[in-house]
Amino acid sequence: MPANPFARPSQEAATSVRFEAEVLPWLDAAYNLARWLVRNDADAQDVVQESLLRALRYFGSFHGGDARVWLLAIVRNTCYTLHARHAPEGRHASLDDEALALPDDCPSPEALTLLAVDVGSLRQALERLPPPLREMIVLRELEECSYKEIATVTGQKIGTVMSRLARARERLRAELSHPTTEAGRHDVR
Amino acid sequence: MTCDEIRLLLHAYLDDELDAAQSAAVLAHLAGCAACTARYEDHARLREALAQPDLYRPAPDALRERWLASQPTAPVTARPRRGPIALALAAGFAGALLLTSPAWIDSLRAPGTADGALVAQAISGHLRSLQPQHLMDVVSSDRHTVKPWFEGRLDFSPQVKDLASQGFPLAGGRLDVVGGRSVAALVYRRHLHVINLFQWPDEVSEPRPRMIRQHGYAAIEWSADGMRYVAVSDLGEGELQEFVRDFREGAALR
Structure with a gap:
């Protein structure tokens, strides 16, 4: 339920102060997740603006717990509802995890040596990951969420989180080891 | 294994x-x-x-300023990475303190008054007015229609000014409640944006307009001739300031 707009003024003021203290400290986290999911500044700002308005609307129903995880879940949902084109497959739990596996023509992981780990290469490799894998890396490595927190944000089982994170890292490792072999690479240059 | x-x-x-x-x-x-x-x-x-900090995308200033107090606050991206949890917690707490900076507290609790609470209510009134059917009780771009409409509905006569030539056409008005009393809410437009101008009699003399940002909306409050005004909109700060200046300088309808 949205907060009652006709609530008593003192309650509204108290809610505002609580919102400022508990939710707004995670503005950077919200933006970081949105920016990596939609991959451009203007859309990310729209997503965060809309997410914070939603968070404010539903703040009355937020009773304690981890405000960061709560906000990140709202941001993720907002990304996928406002920008369905960015992650059409990411919304569905029925997502075929096999589709996220390493392509068959990749050299076996044993043959790889991690080469480029500079910021530019990492950024490009991360942006090329499919959204369901990209969000795993962003939540785990950039936001430093635990598996349990990632499971809460994404609405997935911890086992799914673990296997997707492993796939995401294997893909990153493969991309960064052989940056010129995979087809479809040129459209991002 | x-x-x-x-x-x-x-x-x-x-x-x-x-x-x-x-x-x-x-x-x-x-x-x-x-x-x-x-x-x-x-x-x-x-x-x-x-874990390289360059990969982290902190919120841009525009967004930060929209949601936090008008004073830019120190960025809180300096969360220690891979640090002990106690440090992370401490940083989170410090971040919360930074974000709820004195600027915000000032704007909420000006000494001796409940100004901030009133402005918060005005912003709530603005949000409420954007719901369908809530914006206007009297729909008219003619101040000679809007001003008399308030007669008999309020214990004071609100200032109604024609700002169409400045690019802020009057759209109508309604009654609202701020601080437990009935107030006049004039509705002006700027392109597709709505500006709610709340006004009510008040002894407090605070002629210097004060900008307050809350929840993505900008509010400017000021006093003049025994009246308190609060203008609220999702316009940018600059345009809202322009509106307030035009209203203060505009000719009053007698």
């Missing part, structure tokens, strides 16, 4: 998500398997690389 099992578990090991027995099993395997050890080292390196 087989190498296939380790391929999955070494990530959880890297993330410190395994219990002691599983960790020991992974370690035991790594000790005897060069291929898995090489993979583990790659992922550890990748993980360190992903």
Whole structure:
């Protein structure tokens, strides 16, 4: 339920102060997740603006717990509802995890040596990951969420989180080891 | 354990998500398997690389200013990475303190008054007015229609000014409640944006307009001739300031 707009003024003021203290400290986290999911500044700002308005609307129903995880879940949902084109497959739990596996023509992981780990290469490799894998890396490595927190944000089982994170890292490792072999690479240059 | 099992578990090991027995099993395997050890080292390196601060995208200032007090606050991206949890908690707490900076507290609790609470209510009134059917009780771009409409509905006569030539056409008005009393709310437009101008009699003399940002909306409050005014909109600060200046300088309808 949205907060009652006709609530008593003192309650509204108290809610505002609580919102400022508990939710707004995670503005950077919200933006970081949105920016990596939609991959451009203007859309990310729209997503965060809309997410914070939603968070404010539903703040009355937020009773304690981890405000960061709560906000990140709202941001993720907002990304996928406002920008369905960015992650059409990411919304569905029925997502075929096999589709996220390493392509068959990749050299076996044993043959790889991690080469480029500079910021530019990492950024490009991360942006090329499919959204369901990209969000795993962003939540785990950039936001430093635990598996349990990632499971809460994404609405997935911890086992799914673990296997997707492993796939995401294997893909990153493969991309960064052989940056010129995979087809479809040129459209991002 | 087989190498296939380790391929999955070494990530959880890297993330410190395994219990002691599983960790020991992974370690035991790594000790005897060069291929898995090489993979583990790659992922550890990748993980360190992903911790580079340049990959983190903090909120841009425009967004920050929209949601936080008008004073720009120090960025709070300096969360220690891979640090002990106590440090992270402390940083989070410090971040919360930074964000709820004195500028915000000032704007909420000006000494001796409940100004901030009134402005918060005005912003709530603005939000409420944007719901369907809530914006206007009297719909007219003619101040000679809007001003008389308030007669008999309020115990004061609100200032109604024609700002169409300045690009802020009057759209109508309604009654609203701020601070437990009935107030006049004039509705002006700027392109597709709505400006709510609340006004009510008040003894407090505060002629200097004050800008307050809350929840993505800008509000400017000021006093003049025994009246208190609060203008609220989702316009940019500059345009709202322009509106307030035009209203203050505009000719009053007598």
